[in-house]
Amino acid sequence: MGHPIGRRIACRLALAALWTLAAPMAAHGQAKGLTIAANPNLSPIELLNNFGPLARALERELGVKVDLVSGKDYDDTIRLLKTGQADIAGTGAFGYVGAHDEFGAKLIVRYVEDGGESYRAVIIARADSNIEGVKDLRGKRFAFTDPKSTSGYLMPLLALQQHGLDVKDLGRVEFVKKQPNSAIAVYTRQVDAGAIADNQLNEKYGVKLDELKIIWKSPPIPHGVWMARPSMPDDEVRRIARAILKVAQSAEVKAALAQASVRGFAEGRDSDFDFVRSARQLLEKLEKQERKDKP
Numbered sequence: 001m002g003h004p005i006g007r008r009i010a011c012r013l014a015l016a017a018l019w020t021l022a023a024p025m026a027a028h029g030q031a032k033g034l035t036i037a038a039n040p041n042l043s044p045i046e047l048l049n050n051f052g053p054l055a056r057a058l059e060r061e062l063g064v065k066v067d068l069v070s071g072k073d074y075d076d077t078i079r080l081l082k083t084g085q086a087d088i089a090g091t092g093a094f095g096y097v098g099a100h101d102e103f104g105a106k107l108i109v110r111y112v113e114d115g116g117e118s119y120r121a122v123i124i125a126r127a128d129s130n131i132e133g134v135k136d137l138r139g140k141r142f143a144f145t146d147p148k149s150t151s152g153y154l155m156p157l158l159a160l161q162q163h164g165l166d167v168k169d170l171g172r173v174e175f176v177k178k179q180p181n182s183a184i185a186v187y188t189r190q191v192d193a194g195a196i197a198d199n200q201l202n203e204k205y206g207v208k209l210d211e212l213k214i215i216w217k218s219p220p221i222p223h224g225v226w227m228a229r230p231s232m233p234d235d236e237v238r239r240i241a242r243a244i245l246k247v248a249q250s251a252e253v254k255a256a257l258a259q260a261s262v263r264g265f266a267e268g269r270d271s272d273f274d275f276v277r278s279a280r281q282l283l284e285k286l287e288k289q290e291r292k293d294k295p
Contacts, residue, residue, distance in 0.1 A: 033065035034058070034240075037077045037086035039224065040070050041146075041178050042260065053256040057247035062240070073177060074148030081105060081229050088240070092224040093276040094150035100270060101277070104230035108241045110268035111223040114199060114261045118220035121151035122201065123159065124186055125193040127213045134163040134216050142170045143185045143194030146177055150276060151197035155218040158283045183207045199261060222272050226265070241267070 071077030099105035145152025182194035
C-alpha cells in the first residue's frame with residue numbers, strides 16, 4: 001500500500017530559505033521572527049504548498065521573518081508550543097482544549113473548512129462487513145488516527161465508552177496518524193473499522209466510498225485552531241489574528257489553503273469549545289470510574 005499505516009513524518013521546513021524578509025518591523029520595534037508549527041497531518045510538500053503562501057503573506061503584513069515547521073504528531077506540535085520553540089501551533093479542537101487548560105495556550109483563530117465551521121467524527125467499516133453499530137466493534141481490528149485528535153480518537157473513544165466498550169475490548173488497535181490512512185486501512189481490509197473526520201472521507205487516495213459505510217457519527221465539532229504560546233502578550237495575539245484574517249482573503253492564499261480543504265479563518269472564543277471540553281471531561285470521568293471498578 002502506498003500509504004503505510006503508522007508512518008511518522010518529522011520535518012522542519014525553514015521557509016526563510018525560500019524567501020527573504022522585505023521589511024523590518026520598525027513600527028513595533030520588534031525584530032523577532034515568528035515560528036508557526038502547522039498541523040502535523042500533512043506531508044512536508046503539502047505543508048509547503050498549502051501554507052507557504054500564507055506564511056509569505058504574513059511576513060509582508062507583519063514585517064517579520066516567518067518560519068513554518070511541523071511536529072511529528074499532535075503531541076510533538078503542542079510540545080513545540082509549550083516549550084516556546086514555536087510561537088503559533090495548529091491543532092484540532094481536542095488538542096486546543098488540552099493545551100489551553102493545561103498550560104494556558106491562547107486561541108488566535110479558528111479554521112473554516114469545506115462544509116462550514118464544524119464537522120463530525122465518524123466510525124466507518126466496509127459495506128460488506130457485519131459491523132452495523134458500535135457494539136459490533138468488540139474484538140474487531142480498529143484504526144484510530146492520533147491520540148490528540150478530536151475526530152480520530154476523543155469522540156470515537158467516548159462513543160465506545162458510552163456503549164459499554166473500551167480500547168481493550170477491541171481487537172488489534174492501530175494509530176495511523178493521518179486522517180486518510182484510516183479510510184485506506186478500512187478499505188484495504190487492514191482493519192475492520194476506523195475513526196475519521198467526515199470531511200476527510202473522500203476518494204482522493206483511491207478509496208471507493210460506495211464500499212464503505214458509516215456506523216456512528218458524533219454531534220457537530222468546531223474545526224481546529226491556530227493557538228499562541230502562553231507567554232505571547234494578548235495585544236500581539238490580537239494583532240496576529242487580524243493579520244491572518246486579512247491575508248487569508250487574498251486570491252493566492254485562498255487557492256493554497258483550498259488544497260487542504262480550508263476556506264479560511266474566523267474569529268473564535270474559548271467558549272466555542274465547551275462541547276469538546278465537556279466530552280474530554282466525561283471521558284476522563286468514565287476512565288477514572290473504570291479504573292476504580294477494577295478489582
